[in-house]
Amino acid sequence: MSLLNVNDVSYSYDGIVNVLSDVSFTVEEGRIVGLVGPNGSGKSTLIRNIFDLVRLQSGSIRIGSHEHALPEAKQLGMYLSSNDYLPEFLTAREYISMMGKLFDLDVDHDEVIGLFRKFSMEGRYDHLIEDYSHGMRKKTQLVSALVMRRPLTIIDETLNGIDLEALHLAEKEFRRVRDAGRSILLCTHDFAVLERLADRTLFLDLGHVVYDEPTKDLVEEHGSLAAMVFDYLETSQR
């Protein structure tokens, strides 16, 4: 079943130039989908449309069986943005508790403490976020997404700035998310991560979907995802 259904979405900030043009794709249950594209290709704008952070101008978006702007749809998804913003005046425990209330969940704090330990943040759960490093904030965002267990998690460059050990662990946890039937849309410039993880890869350029194919097919055809982008940039009339 498709968990995210984006259908013919176009978007313009200024009413003149389309940043997204008739973008359509789906994310099925239990899948990790990579979202790639050059700077300014519209990836974040697409995510903002999905999460109703900008008003949809044309087309339609459904999360589960709900129109994307409805509260029922918003309960199904979690968005990790590219920045490391977290409420600095809270401890991680308070922040995660607050997120739990938002999604109507009883947080298992022992589970979170276990994840903090795995992500090399042992003993920091009750410290103010104000005192966290950039990487710790990113890891706290990831941990919060893992424990909120939303059917759909959209990750916009959140993996930037975390160390290799944490990346390795995050990849393992993402596979577990997939095995549990939940889905991730992973927007990143780290193609190696997508080659290891993504079932499909969606490649956007200038707001158009260029490829939406199984990652292994793209890698077989081009040699790597990076080569796919280079091939495209060399042959397309942009």
Ligand SMILES: Nc1ncnc2c1ncn2[C@@H]1O[C@H](COP(=O)(O)OP(=O)(O)OP(=O)(O)O)[C@@H](O)[C@H]1O
């Ligand atoms: N708030 C805004 N107002 C006007 N134009 C914007 C706004 N946000 C983004 N844009 C423009 O929309 C286009 C797409 O930007 P977007 O951030 O969606 O791209 P992206 O693919 O996420 O890029 P990157 O890889 O650099 O993060 C760019 O030309 C950008 O300048």
